[in-house]
Amino acid sequence: MGSETAQAEPNIGIMGAGAIGLYVGGMLAHGGAKVVFAARGRTLASIKRGLSLSRYDGFKATLKPEQYESGGADSLGGCDVVLFCTKSGDTEAAALELSRSLKPGATIISLQNGVGNVELLKRLLANHEVVAGTVPFNVVRLSPNAVHCAMEGTVLVGPSSASTSLTDLAKASGLKIQIHHDLDALQWGKLLLNLNNGLNVISGKPLLRQFQDRGYRLVLAMAMEELLATLDAAGISIVGASRTSPRLIPKVLRLPTWLFRVVARQQLRMDDTARSSSWDDLKAGREPEIRFLNGAVCSLAETHGRTAPVNALICRLVDEAFAAKTSPEMPGGELLALARTAAAER
Template identity: 70%
Template sequence: MTSGSGQRHQPRIGIMGAGAIGLYVGGMLAGHGAPVAFAARGRTLEALSRGLAITRLGGFKIELKPHQYRAGDIGTLAGCDIVLFCTKSGDTGTAATGLSRVVDPGTTIISLQNGIGNVEILEKCLPGCSVVAGTVPFNVVRMSPNAVHCAMEGTVLVGPGKGSQHLVAAASSSPLAVGIREDIDAVLWGKLLLNLNNGLNVLSGVPLRRQFEDPAYREVLALAMEELLAVLEAAGIQPAGATRTSPSLIPKILRLPTWLFRIVARQQLRMDESARSSSWDDLVAGRQPETAFLNGAVCRLAEEHGMRAPVNRMICEQVDLAFAEGQSPQLSGKEMRALAYQATK
């Protein structure tokens, strides 16, 4: 990206959705010199006026001062070259419509959201922009309105494009790893495979690491994943992993004895004891669930191909009940497994 004088300058990066992911990605970039603007409101906006604290697995810590970034209403994103879209999936349409009144034609919009279907909504609401799919295959926990903790290692993955190249360049001087994947659509389906656990984390009410220690929980997740893999095969879609592990092998790994699972999945289990899913964060914060874009996406694709996805439908129904009641049912692994097998009858 060059200025009028031909000199190279850093892209102006906007963050639409100052939640855990938005604050982490934007803060990592801003903390190492990138011009970053956050669209925020309420407690988050007030807290950002005092600074932003970021920690990460392994002891990394950075504390940003307010002068290192800009924060304000959606108008703060005017003039940005790249906007990282980090809102919850259920808010995509409303947020994108508001953003359309602010950004210039040609702005690159990179979706870093969970689930399937957000890119299509963004393209419809922002027809003059270049929309790129992306994903964040690691866990970030919101500790307070202006403090986040990355509980796992991983690389932000984005689709190809000039804006993506500029983002990678902007991140090159920071500890934030950003990579471009030509097969980003396949990666999104592979990421969805992992995100099928989000709802189960709501239903269990326990941290992710503890949940994965229970073979009954792992069995339910394996069943949900196998439904998605079967539907993708019927649809002619080949998912790609965000990691080296083939998506088709993950259900088999989940069914290994716990002692062997710990060894085979040791890299994936490198997470803090505090790590929970983003759906758990939504439940605690009183937001709407994203399940319709996760397990619900499996059910919709199954229906399109004359198939069923009973375990994923059960998860959707149970998560909806949990959000309606405002609390986790704290189902044990055995209780959840019983519900899964009952749903398949």
């Protein structure tokens, strides 16, 4: 019976060995799952020496290279389930590369930011099942082969037999994975949270310190309200990707700082290393993902005859930061003044 169980366990591939891919794949490998990382360059060379995992609650693990496999995209050819963890801007190129080696019957689960990746993957990998998923917590890249989960949360995936297998595998690892039956609405809930990614670039501060600045919280609330109003105009449903209802989050952000601290402490566990993935992109010299985040709000608003001036402002400031290769470290009060001016001119 033991050998039959082992044979039934799927091989898990990780396409995109960034912070999320390394953490999710690393935790699964830590629990004994058969995991293959598709990586390149410095990351590939580093994870061939091992992989270090840590978490906000004190958990630490060091994986030996014998506990997983790694290589290029062609190394995923024998995988039954591939967790697609690339940046949104890399989706098309990565999917086409993967298509050359993906075996028949393999399932793709997208764990990417943004709201259009699943549809794109379904078009590019039409002969494979593609399932939506989301990771509503923060993972920091400490080095090419060390990642730190700085915030509590659960990986959420859409229903499929592959998803069921994945949740079963996760039980032995300490990684929380749950099946969610309304991923379309949930991805908008994740996007709502991701509207802070660009603000983290603009502030240049760890998330905990940024959230102590009421100016930044007020700008985030304005950006979120633009998304919520646009979704209402488009008739699109949204489901929360955190413990707080999506429509309550802007209200919580507007609270006085002392009261916000009390509420936030009850709702979310986060350590002082937490930063957004967009900050990691800036530091690593990668392309900004902002057009798939705040830019998606602007695009949806335009489609429905609306504007999203605060999100447009955030896009512009983030693009400027990436062009300069550094954060402007803008004070919250200064950013709030710019946002109010932009909103007044809509």
